[in-house]
Amino acid sequence: MSRRRLPPLGALHAFEAAARHQSFARAAEELHLTDGAISHRIRDLEDRLGVRLFRRLHRKVVLTEHGRRLFATSREMFDLLARGLGELEGVPSEPVRIAVPAVFATRWLLPRLDELEAAVPGIEPHLMMEGAGGPDSDAVPPDLIVRIGARPRGVDGVDRLAGDMLVPVAAPVYLARVGRPAAPEALTRYRLLRGPEDAWASWFRSAGIARATPPRGPVLGDHDHLLGAAIAGYGVALAPTRLVAADIAAGRLARLFATAVPWPDAYWLIRGETAADRPDIDRVAAWLGTAMAEVDSGLVTRPPPMIASGDLHRIPERPTVD
Known part of the structure; x- marks a missing residue:
């Protein structure tokens, strides 16, 4: 035409x-x-x-x-x-306000801001801490909210972005100090960091070690603290693959074994009241769904990347777990 x-x-x-x-x-x-x-x-x-x-x-x-x-x-x-x-007119575009948990921002979203801006040209993302403010807060309400956990109740416009799998990871500095475990059962002698779901018993059963009793270890109340402790070399964490993919790619963490167990939680997207009248918000929401689905699912199924043997001590028969 x-x-x-x-x-x-x-x-x-x-x-x-x-x-x-x-x-x-x-x-x-x-x-x-x-x-x-x-x-x-x-x-x-x-x-x-x-x-x-x-x-x-x-x-x-x-x-x-x-x-x-x-x-x-x-x-x-x-x-x-x-x-x-x-x-x-020299008028800046209206920002898209995205409220996310701290661990999701630092471990997943921030490393992908370039991808978001390329997928939605002209967007001005404003990241907010999910849950910040209260009923008397003067803060502008978010356009999109990402939550981690069980399905949110009492809210409309909720979409499930993705589930996840839990895999064992540790920092190279920790493995260099105590040795890399040769088999899953060896982890019963390591310091195991326990996260919000504490799924170590389930992981050992999936690895074929039904009678293994996971040693008691530090309990980290949220995934942000759990992954921070693991990266600092404090022990081995059982972590959601999507939250550690960037750290594994950057070498801050190493995946130890191919065994993975389903994560009982999920990632959820809640649309604010402004979303219906903002096509740019729709495009950001669509990108979030696509990008979450495209996270390397091979982290769950293929053998983990190996650290060069020269970088680690030979594993001792009874490793030190300090």
């Missing part, structure tokens, strides 16, 4: 708003028009294109296949137009 045959911008604007809200009435409220004006503009657009864009149902409208295709195009068009006008 040539530019001369493009439908009126007002009709496209009415269609995009109605498609986003799935409601002519809410589109009319947003654009300060009457319901009849919205309906007329969309009917005119359908006549110009020769296709039906909506199926009119009782109290709501549903996009047809043609409508879904046009919605994707028109939403992108209006987003580009808004960003271009903002740059022309």
Whole structure:
């Protein structure tokens, strides 16, 4: 279609708003028009294109296949137009506020900020501590919230981003001091760091050591402290693969064995009240889901990367676990 045959911008604007809200009435409220004006503009657009864009149902409208295709195009068009006008006027784009747990920010999100900014051009991410503030807080509410644990209750708009597996990891400095374990049962003589889920007994059973009694060790109340202790060389941690992938890749941690056990928790995404009217927030949410799914699942299944033998002492028969 040539530019001369493009439908009126007002009709496209009415269609995009109605498609986003799935409601002519809410589109009319947003654009300060009457319901009849919205309906007329969309009917005119359908006549110009020769296709039906909506199926009119009782109290709501549903996009047809043609409508879904046009919605994707028109939403992108209006987003580009808004960003271009903002740059022309020197007005910065509205930030996307993402509230995340500290361990998720430092171990997963911060190493991927470049990926996020490349996937959602023009985004200005504002990271916030998940749970900060209270009912009397003056802080601006987040647009997206990432939580770790059981499924959040009492909130709407919750999506499960991913589950995870628990694997044993330790810092090279710790392994250089005590020796690398040759077999899973050897870990019963190491200092084992216990995290929030304390799944060591389950891990030993999965490794075929049903009678092994994990030694008592320090209990770290959250994953941030657990991984910090492991990286500092304090002992062996049983950690979620997605939270240690960057540390393993950077050599701060080494995975010890291929055995992994399911993590009882999961990663959840909660959309704030602003998300429905912000396509850029939708794109950030979509990127989070895709990026979480693309974390190297090979960390769960393939043999762990080996540390050069010259960097470690030979494992003693009864290693020192200090």
